[in-house]
Amino acid sequence: MLTAILVDDDYPVIRYLSQAVSWSELGIELTGCYYSGLEAWEKARQNPPDLIITDIGMPKMNGLEMLEKFRAMKPGIRAIILSCHNEFKYAQQALKLNVGEYILKESLNIEQLEHALRTLVKEVGLNRQQHTEMQVYKQKQSQNRAALKEKFLKDTLYQSWDKVAWIEQARSNGIMIHAKTYIPMLIVIDRPEEASRVRRMSEYTISFAVENIMQEVLEADHSLFISRYSHKEIVILFCSDQSSRDHQAIYHSIQNAASAVQKYLKLSVSCIFGTEARSPEEIRGTLQRMLKEKIHRFYFPAAGIHRFEEICFSRDDIYAEYGSVYAVINDDIALNREPELRVHVKEWREWVASQKFHPNEVKECVLRLLMDLQMKTKQLLQSPLPMAEEKLFNVVSDIDTLEHLEDWLVQYLEELARKISIFSIKSKRSEVIKAQQFVISHVTEKITLEDMAGRLNLNASYFSRLFKRETNQNFIEYVNMLKLQKAKELLNQSGKTVEEISEYLGYANKSYFIKLFKREMGMRPSEYAAWH
Incomplete structure (x- = not known):
């Protein structure tokens, strides 16, 4: 359903149109009625509508000025002008602002307006469909391109090629890699599981985004091939005809690309140079060692640029x-x-x-x-x-x-x-020690301050002050702290639902349990369970 607003400084017109037009039958939700262009702009710009029906002559900001502002923010917005002005200059301005209909108020009837709205609804729907189809096409094109690159990478890693056939195979897939030498590099996404949780993106999506950023930055200065190998590893082959000259430039470009990933995705990557290669066989040997022998990356600091070397590990105890x-x-x-x-x-x-x-x-x-x-x-x-x-x-x-x-x-x-x-129980007062021991052993039960004081034959107010003085913590805070600790264990190990855990720990209100958990852990119980 499309959204629309009415803008006119004539209150009877606003009231009449809002009631007389069959908005819902047209597939339109009327989200606002405003009495000046300025009011409409100030109140609707945070969530611009799809359609605007507006007068022209209004104080502070006329209808055309308002439309110009909305179109700058949302170029696809459509409009219908309802005006007392029949001068050519207004109609000319309206055409420039992609106004669907220019209707004079003196000749306005509801059927005419509804017909104009119905036409705009169809046009917007068609435009949205075309946009969706184009996005799907681009996505499929990108996926096909990525699939071709990943297949070529696997062919390079697991098949024997002479250089001419290898270059021809690449060219047939739209990949240009003709060069004297190649400088292989491995891009490793640091801690992809944490990045996925923080960014709320799948690891696949993150690796796709890293690949795109690296390619965009590096292709501006270098001829290269880039493809994902896994959800956290991306392979780059720099094509070089003068490797001694290109090494420094590539190093500088890699620094810029890694900085771009940090800036736009808020995550770091480690960049690992391999040995320079002249043939597909040499490339295969180098990349297979870099990809399979991950133990040799174990001592690399994150977010650095390293040269791949096989480490001779210590035999000491x-x-x-x-x-x-x-x-x-x-x-x-x-x-x-x-x-x-x-x-x-x-x-x-x-x-x-x-x-x-x-x-x-x-x-x-x-x-x-x-x-x-x-x-x-x-x-x-x-x-x-x-x-x-x-x-x-x-x-x-x-x-x-x-x-x-x-x-x-x-x-x-x-x-x-x-x-x-x-x-740990640190108090020396027997009443407090007994209270803490009781809570530890009955953490799944409902425990109130009054009940605990009654068990100890103490006045509730006195017991509350005593517990606070001895532990620097309110009694109910202590109870909730132990219950939430138990809740974390259950979320990690038991397979119980949030509702079952809430009930098991003596909370009558699941919402209250979730609120306490989020305040303590910074996330809801379901998010904590997914994280762990």
Whole structure:
């Protein structure tokens, strides 16, 4: 349904037209009636209508001036003029503004206006259909082009070619890559899962956008071939006839392209140069190593430009320092010392980087550390593990770089420390200790301040002040904090719906539970579950 507004400083005309025209039968929703061009512009410009029916002569801003402003914002907007003026100059101006009909008020009848509106509705509908068809065509054309490039890339990677046949195969697909030498490059999207969550875009869409930006920036100065290999990897072949001269220019262009990705998509990419190649066989060898041997990217910092080199990993024992590392991190978690925790994890990461251990060994060591800490947490709190072993293994295995592993590990350990801190009982007053113990063991029940005070044979106001003084926290805040901690565990592990969890934790009102969860976590329970 199209939207329309009426604009006329003559109130009876506005009232008559708004009631007499069969708007809904015409497929039009009348969204506003205004008594001057200025009022219409100020109130409707945030959401411009599809159609405007307007007078010309109005104070402060006439109808033609208003139409000119709306058309600058929405070029496809259509209009019908209702005017007392029959002078040629007004009709001429109206034609320039794509006015569908110019009707003199003295000869106006509803049938004439409805006929004009019906014509405009058909025209707008046809234009929209044509626009949609064109967008579909362009999308299919782009998809076909991308599919051809991806097929050519796979042919290059997995088939043997002589150079003449390879160049001819490329040309038949509209790809021009004739050159003396080729400089292969791999573009890796840093942390695509996080980027997808933050940008609320699929990983496929993100890689498509990165490819387009890189191509647009780089093609201005270089002959190249670019294609996605996966949702987080894009391959570029720079065509060069004087590689010694081109290397510096390509490096500078890559910096600009990576900056453009950061600017427009708010995410970073790592750019990895491969060995210069002269034939399809050399290109295939270089790219296959870069794509398959991801372990050699493990120590690359994010958002950098690197040269691909195979690393000779250390054969020393990564567990030689395990005991001391576990001890300091365990103390940091037990005492909820977040600054010290970050420092100690950073020191461990720097030691690992200096030794260049095999990435699989590093991940195995991290998993052992986490499982040891989780088991101790389970024994201490008598509660489920924060994350199941299988999920931990999958999450850690999917991390590609040491830098990312450090950030994730710190985040996970801080969450573990907060969990322990929540359940720690620091008060010396027996009444407060009993109250905290009761809440911990009855977290799925409905617990009120009055009920708790009654259990302790205390006045509710006195108990509230006592609990606040001892814990620096209101009793109900403490109850909700433990319930939300339990809710996160259930969202991660149980498969229960939000409504089931709300009811299980003693919340009679699901909306109240969702409101509390969002205030604490910055997202709704359903979003938290999808994220984890």
